[in-house]
Amino acid sequence: MEEYVIQTEDLTKSYDSWFKKASRPALNKLNISIPKNCIFGFLGPNGAGKTTTIKILMGLIRPTGGKAVVLGKPYDDVESKNRIGFLPDSPAFTPTLSALEFLDVCARLLKIPSDTRKQRVEEVLEIVRMAPHAKSKIGTFSRGMLQRIGIAQAILNKPDLLILDEPLLGLDPYGRQEFKEIILAQKQQFQASVFFSSHILSDVAEICDNISILNKGKLLCAGPLDTLLSGGGEGVTVDISGTVHVRELITEADQVVKKGNEEWELFFKKPESALLSRINNLSEQFCDAVQIRKGGEDLESFFFKKIEEDNARNN
Amino acid sequence: MSEIMAIASGTWKNILRMKVVYFLIFCVWVLVGIASMYEILTIGHHKPLMMDVSLVLNAIAASLVVLSVTFEIPRELRQGVAATLLTKSLGRTQYLAGKAVGICVAGFVICALIAAGSLIIYALTFSEAIAGPMFQAHFLLIISIIPMASMAVFFATLFPEVAAPVLTIIAIWFAYSTGIIANIPVVYGGLLPNLDLFNFKSHAVYLKPIPILYMILVTVWGIAYALFLLMLTSFFFKVKDIK
Amino acid sequence: MKKDTVIRFMIMIASLAVASYLACILTPMQSDISQEKNFLTKAPVAGLHKFFADVAWMRFINFAGGLSSIDSTNVDKVSRMLEKIIAYDPNFVESYQSGVLSISNADPKLAVKLLEQACANPHLAHNIQIPFYAGFILSRTIVDQNNPDKILSEPDYAAAARFFRMAIQRTRDPESYLISNYIHAKAKARGGEESLAVLSVLYDEWKMSKAGKDEIYSDYCQIPDIEERLVKATREAKYPIDDEGRLLKPSQKALELIAKVQQEILFKKHLCENCVTPAAPGDKFCGTCGHAVKTWGVCSCGHILSSKAYCTRCGKKQ
Numbered sequence: 001m002e003e004y005v006i007q008t009e010d011l012t013k014s015y016d017s018w019f020k021k022a023s024r025p026a027l028n029k030l031n032i033s034i035p036k037n038c039i040f041g042f043l044g045p046n047g048a049g050k051t052t053t054i055k056i057l058m059g060l061i062r063p064t065g066g067k068a069v070v071l072g073k074p075y076d077d078v079e080s081k082n083r084i085g086f087l088p089d090s091p092a093f094t095p096t097l098s099a100l101e102f103l104d105v106c107a108r109l110l111k112i113p114s115d116t117r118k119q120r121v122e123e124v125l126e127i128v129r130m131a132p133h134a135k136s137k138i139g140t141f142s143r144g145m146l147q148r149i150g151i152a153q154a155i156l157n158k159p160d161l162l163i164l165d166e167p168l169l170g171l172d173p174y175g176r177q178e179f180k181e182i183i184l185a186q187k188q189q190f191q192a193s194v195f196f197s198s199h200i201l202s203d204v205a206e207i208c209d210n211i212s213i214l215n216k217g218k219l220l221c222a223g224p225l226d227t228l229l230s231g232g233g234e235g236v237t238v239d240i241s242g243t244v245h246v247r248e249l250i251t252e253a254d255q256v257v258k259k260g261n262e263e264w265e266l267f268f269k270k271p272e273s274a275l276l277s278r279i280n281n282l283s284e285q286f287c288d289a290v291q292i293r294k295g296g297e298d299l300e301s302f303f304f305k306k307i308e309e310d311n312a313r314n315n
Numbered sequence: 316m317s318e319i320m321a322i323a324s325g326t327w328k329n330i331l332r333m334k335v336v337y338f339l340i341f342c343v344w345v346l347v348g349i350a351s352m353y354e355i356l357t358i359g360h361h362k363p364l365m366m367d368v369s370l371v372l373n374a375i376a377a378s379l380v381v382l383s384v385t386f387e388i389p390r391e392l393r394q395g396v397a398a399t400l401l402t403k404s405l406g407r408t409q410y411l412a413g414k415a416v417g418i419c420v421a422g423f424v425i426c427a428l429i430a431a432g433s434l435i436i437y438a439l440t441f442s443e444a445i446a447g448p449m450f451q452a453h454f455l456l457i458i459s460i461i462p463m464a465s466m467a468v469f470f471a472t473l474f475p476e477v478a479a480p481v482l483t484i485i486a487i488w489f490a491y492s493t494g495i496i497a498n499i500p501v502v503y504g505g506l507l508p509n510l511d512l513f514n515f516k517s518h519a520v521y522l523k524p525i526p527i528l529y530m531i532l533v534t535v536w537g538i539a540y541a542l543f544l545l546m547l548t549s550f551f552f553k554v555k556d557i558k
Numbered sequence: 559m560k561k562d563t564v565i566r567f568m569i570m571i572a573s574l575a576v577a578s579y580l581a582c583i584l585t586p587m588q589s590d591i592s593q594e595k596n597f598l599t600k601a602p603v604a605g606l607h608k609f610f611a612d613v614a615w616m617r618f619i620n621f622a623g624g625l626s627s628i629d630s631t632n633v634d635k636v637s638r639m640l641e642k643i644i645a646y647d648p649n650f651v652e653s654y655q656s657g658v659l660s661i662s663n664a665d666p667k668l669a670v671k672l673l674e675q676a677c678a679n680p681h682l683a684h685n686i687q688i689p690f691y692a693g694f695i696l697s698r699t700i701v702d703q704n705n706p707d708k709i710l711s712e713p714d715y716a717a718a719a720r721f722f723r724m725a726i727q728r729t730r731d732p733e734s735y736l737i738s739n740y741i742h743a744k745a746k747a748r749g750g751e752e753s754l755a756v757l758s759v760l761y762d763e764w765k766m767s768k769a770g771k772d773e774i775y776s777d778y779c780q781i782p783d784i785e786e787r788l789v790k791a792t793r794e795a796k797y798p799i800d801d802e803g804r805l806l807k808p809s810q811k812a813l814e815l816i817a818k819v820q821q822e823i824l825f826k827k828h829l830c831e832n833c834v835t836p837a838a839p840g841d842k843f844c845g846t847c848g849h850a851v852k853t854w855g856v857c858s859c860g861h862i863l864s865s866k867a868y869c870t871r872c873g874k875k876q
């Protein structure tokens with residue numbers, strides 16, 4: 001079995017036209033390796049090249065240079081698509097077909113045997129909570145309902161790899177929570193790997209094991225989330241509500257940030273085991289007031305820092 | 316094969332669910348029936364007129380059905396429906412073939428309904444049995460949908476939403492006219508389509524039979540030409556970026 | 559090159575080869591099946607020729623029906639409409655039978671031209687009306703309705719005879735009027751005294767009907783009742799009448815021909831030699847002119863006896 005589900009080598013895409021060369025490539029020698037059985041967050045500002053990368057991996061567009069290998073096969077291999085589930089950024093389906101009919105078409109394309117096809121379709125409709133609308137025409141669905149159908153068709157074949165482009169777009173908070181549970185279930189129950197792009201960094205931070213950040217077609221960083229946020233070293237960040245608990249730890253913190261009226265963020269660069277034990281006890285006793293985060297920064301700060309550094313370098 | 320049929324079933328369901336299709340079929344039947352009132356204006360030529368009108372309207376209906384794919388494919392490419400389908404284990408050639416087959420099936424159903432209704436109206440109006448050449452002419456017309464569908468898929472894949480239908484209609488008109496204009500079989504019939512090979516409207520009107528061998532050969536030609544054009548289209552489609 | 563690309567390329571080439579090969583077979587096959595395509599207009603109407611012909615026909619009916627008559631003032635427009643119909647549908651019989659005939663008084667030359675075109679159309683090979691109409695127009699003097707002094711066409715009896723013959727050749731059982739028109743047209747083409755000309759035409763036709771297999775006449779057409787016609791023509795040639803109904807003396811040439819006809823053809827008929835009137839069995843004298851006639855009896859078996867020695871039905875010696 002392959003160690004990495006996705007590997008790219010100097011992957012480049014340039015949208016040159018007949019008359020004009022592009023001012024910069026959409027993707028510039030991207031080298032990433034996504035390990036098996038992990039949830040990988042693919043981040044970047046608008047126009048960074050995230051969707052371009054995903055479309056190349058799905059064989060929808062051809063790279064100008066470099067290589068991409070998905071599940072051990074070239075990116076344009078048709079048969080390997082049976083093991084992949086894909087959700088595009090703005091899902092669109094045949095409007096005159098019902099949800100059931102469309103999923104049946106997808107199931108046939110994924111070569112799901114006819115004896116289990118109907119059952120599987122009903123199953124995924126239940127998972128995404130669209131069973132009551134199974135026979136309604138897709139053209140009548142709202143944005144959120146379309147997103148749910150999109151997720152349904154992506155998980156139809158219990159894929160080894162899920163590639164999702166902005167999957168949380170259009171979902172309400174309940175929907176986002178359900179979706180995150182679906183992703184985690186795919187990883188835990190089916191050992192699937194998940195590769196998704198998103199702008200909602202809090203969700204990424206919550207469920208991703210690994211991330212990468214892209215800016216203007218170039219990879220800025222990639223790796224395990226904890227390692228990246230801690231700056232490569234071990235560190236613990238504690239979010240505290242209320243001054244009572246702050247007093248116990250503030251003198252030993254390497255860095256203190258007051259976030260709000262009674263909101264504090266304490267950073268311990270290399271806490272000793274006794275200190276770490278005290279922090280854990282406090283967190284267990286007062287879990288609402290004391291929360292531990294591994295790593296040095298939150299993802300949002302890290303993300304902005306990286307982008308601004310890169311922009312400053314280019315300017 | 317199942318992938319092609321999956322795409323085809325989606326396509327023909329899309330077309331056959333449109334209520335306007337059945338309204339148009341009804342209008343065609345009414346127009347065919349109206350031809351019976353032209354006895355005086357044609358000095359007794361209303362019978363052949365009715366048969367001719369049914370064939371002409373059926374030919375127009377076939378062209379319109381085929382034209383629908385020139386809207387559908389570019390729209391699916393633009394909206395992302397094609398992207399969703401092509402990211403399954405579906406080759407691009409299979410997608411095109413599925414679209415062509417779907418259009419053919421939808422066209423067969425619609426044109427068969429028109430033909431059946433027209434022939435029944437004819438039989439009831441004139442209390443006559445339907446002659447063989449009438450069935451043959453309608454059959455050939457229905458079979459002509461096969462190469463027309465491949466032409467529509469070709470233009471729909473290569474050209475944008477606005478240009479594709481216009482170019483398809485021009486190509487169909489051209490293909491029907493070449494049999495008269497020029498007689499170079501390898502060019503017109505080989506590289507370029509010659510839909511005039513299916514045109515036997517006057518035979519239905521004058522009740523002249525068409526040999527079965529010819530009908531079989533022209534059907535095989537239609538399938539061979541459609542296959543050629545689909546493969547050619549697939550070369551272009553394979554390198555096209557689906558944004 | 560990838561395997562998939564090679565396979566698709568091979569399928570493309572193979573199907574192109576098959577389509578080209580079939581097109582080379584189907585195109586001449588279609589020409590044989592639809593021979594009228596050779597006469598069709600080259601206008602690119604996307605195969606809707608018949609429909610356009612129907613529309614043009616209705617427009618023609620609508621227009622011509624509104625005219626009190628078709629004459630030199632409107633014949634050009636009517637002719638153009640008719641030519642359009644025929645260009646779109648050369649098999650459209652009504653356009654010849656009704657349409658072309660309607661312009662024959664105003665533009666007989668064009669009418670004959672269109673009818674001649676129709677005669678060459680294989681689809682109309684069994685239509686006898688079309689060549690008959692052409693012969694009929696050619697055998698008349700047609701004057702301009704608005705200007706009677708202006709002759710639009712003089713009779714062309716030779717051409718008329720050709721068309722009448724075509725009409726006769728198209729049917730196994732030609733009508734009497736067809737044959738009469740043919741014979742009289744051919745006679746007028748020969749010129750001279752009409753009754754002699756008619757007899758000479760019938761005699762030539764009879765000779766052609768007796769021709770051996772090695773003597774094939776392209777202008778031969780079968781006249782079923784030729785001997786009865788010869789009887790009548792001989793009588794009329796022997797006793798010609800002028801335009802005012804006065805009896806004339808037959809010419810020497812006429813008498814020679816009459817003798818020939820009587821010797822070669824009419825001898826086997828029971829006719830009065832003088833007035834060529836048929837006699838009945840048992841008659842000794844002609845009831846018309848009183849001339850003596852050879853007596854033909856009736857055998858006991860009921861069969862009429864001619865001058866032969868034995869009854870040709872029962873073999874009884876007479």
